Amino acid sequence: MNPYLDIFSIGSQKEFEKITLKVFRHQYEHNQVYQDFCSLLKKDKTNVKSLEEIPFLPIQFFKSHAVLSTSNPIQETFTSSGTSGMISSKHLVTDLSLYEQSFRKAFSQFYGNSEDYVILALLPSYLEREGSSLIYMVNDLIESSNHPESGFYLHNYDELVQQLIKIDSSGKDVLLIGVTYALLDVVEKQTFQLKNTIIMETGGMKGKRKEIIREELHEILGNGFGVSAIHSEYGMTELLSQAYSLGNGIFECPPWMQILIRDTEDALTYVDFGKTGGINVIDLANINSCSFIATQDLGKKYPNHSFEVLGRFDSSDIRGCNLMVV
Incomplete structure (x- = not known):
């Protein structure tokens, strides 16, 4: 050890x-x-x-x-997405259990037990490539959530909209983790009044949309999903830990x-x-x-x-x- x-x-x-x-x-x-x-x-x-x-x-x-x-x-090489033509970062990981301990303990510190949530992930840019540390983390959280409704969504927004409304209205606690541009796509298709859902954006337009300031982004998402605060995750390929914001763009780190x-x-x-x-x-x-x-x-x-x-x-x-x- x-x-x-x-x-x-x-x-x-x-x-x-x-x-x-x-x-x-x-x-x-x-x-x-x-x-x-x-x-x-x-x-x-x-x-x-x-x-x-x-x-x-x-x-x-x-x-x-x-x-x-x-x-x-x-054991694993995590790579950054980057835009086309850019060289990707490579994080060479020799002990995946360290990464797992880090993200599990941090999630637990900020959100409690992952088993208490239906975890929905809208991460198309990440799902469409190999080597995403975010996908590794979210997949682990989905598996540990023990809810059959938990899962990934790619471009099937209509299915996600139906699931989100159905699960939220059933009274179950939901965590929707999404890449920023895809969350904006969803609220352009449908407005919600969610009562039991946390919306967490992982940042970045990935070249799909014009970048906008956080206050404007969170206002659009808050109004679109009908929630009072938008949560955020701050992480990157080169780190094995994440900071979280439970609203207002103020992040806190694990110890x-x-x-x-x-x-x-x-x-x-x-x-x-x-x-x-x-x-x-x-x-x-x-x-x-x-x-x-x-x-x-x-x-x-x-x-x-x-x-x-x-x-x-x-x-x-x-x-x-x-x-x-x-």
Whole structure:
């Protein structure tokens, strides 16, 4: 058993910081890609003493390198969708049980037992390709829900509409997880007054529609489904953990995941609470790849560790990180 896998029992900020620094030293020693990157920034095991001093690997590296902190065999390769012609990110996963523990525990923390829900998934862009970590997670939740009505939908919107109305009106609790553009397609076909359903959007138009701001999106979806709040999931191929928003676009992380907000002009410094910057993610479930990821997303962080996602850097293909020039 890896000595660092007490990540799921973290109970305080002090404990999080202690384990995070252990994970940093472990990955510095065992991940050559990460060690080389740290060396460019003149960082090593001796001069990193706090979370703010840890180097965050630009997410772009998952496109160009095998990011691994172990020599164990690869069990699964998760790939990003990307738009056509773009190089996909590859997350090489050597221990699927870590991913399963992470998403099951996080889901349970925010939503309770998956058995208590009929889980409907409207994820066409993800279903139509191989290697989606989101499909892996949702499929597991559907199987554990133990409701025969739970399942995936591709383009069969009419069937989904009928099922959703029928199950919601029966009084069962429903969770509809959908890619943003497909949820918009549904409410253009039908308006609802749902009483027992949570709508969770996983973000992204996947090139199918024009991007719109979150407030406008959630207003359209809230009105269309007849619900007071739209929930959101924040995850990506390069992470084995997810943050969740139960409404208003404010995300919270499970105890083994945190974010820092870097200055957009100087990627090695951090901005104050409430200020906009680039999102850096600490994901301790990434123990076997890299737990310190500089994303291409813009956001704000608040004193209680919650955060907002405000959009992406303009030069999305360089993943918004001026560390790429070092």
